[in-house]
Amino acid sequence: MPVSAPAPGPGPTPGPASVSASVPAAPVPVDLPATGALHGAVIDWFDEHARDLPWRRPDAGAWSVMVSEFMLQQTPVNRVLPVHAEWLERWPRPADLATESAGEAVRAWGRLGYPRRALRLHAAATAIAQQHGGEVPREHSELLALPGIGEYTAAAVASFAYGRRHIVLDTNVRRVFARLATGVEYPPNATTAAERRLAAALLPDDEGTAARWAAATMELGALVCAARSPRCGSCPVADRCAWRLAGSPAHEGPPRRGQTYAGTDRQVRGRLLAILRASRTPVPRALLDTAWSEPVQRARALDGLLADGLVERLPDDHYRLPA
DNA sequence: GATTCGTGGGA
């Protein structure tokens, strides 16, 4: 039997406030059959098939989890692994990173992409050192107040690092729920109130079980319920998947436009920053000019990096990563 | 709510 989506109309309010401050008090599922069996099937699968990732090991602290979550924002696991290991060895605690310059964080970020995340992680570490006694906060609201931490990352750190009960809605979980419960191939482009309601309704009541459920549904989305070619033959809940029971209908609506990259400011920024990462000494403007031939776009990209705080301009028209 | 923000690997 497929998992039923929340039905409109009156009903009991969803779980305690510990779910998340942003879960709307809204119509609630009247009947969610066999959620206990659902939890068990997914969590049992997770116990057997979960990847052995460094930030999941018993000796991994909250800082390791937090660093991994920053790096995993839009970057695949296999590319994060080596950089995460370097960071944890070099900066075992938030206070260690906080003593470094922001530029060192950007340099050590390497080619993970979206280097503003390095800046924000450095700023978050500084805030933790100065305002949280050097300990990664346990509360969702405190995590959310840190730079670079949004709704998802706050819930992920609280859940994975501290075993707290939160809805953890990343792209994997949203896709799993879209198929399993809603019966469509892909979730909406942006997270909706209906998705939060559904996730809250499916969240196990027990705190420890909820944390396992969050990790398990995410792993299921990453390994089995993949975006392109789902491996339904290996799925522990294929027999109750609404999308599959409906005949796996193709996604309706316009295809989400891919982000063309070649020729964009982002590519130019990437080239400029690669030059700056590679140099320990300030770089003359002439060297940066080799990054891109078109002068207007090149100047715009450099201005953007300066505005973002990823680059500093020195008096003699030299440039470097921020001190 | 729509845009912007990197990079690289797999189908």
Added chain:
DNA sequence: TTCCCAAGAAT
């Protein structure tokens, strides 16, 4: 080769 997209956040 081209296209898709990968544990989002900030504006």
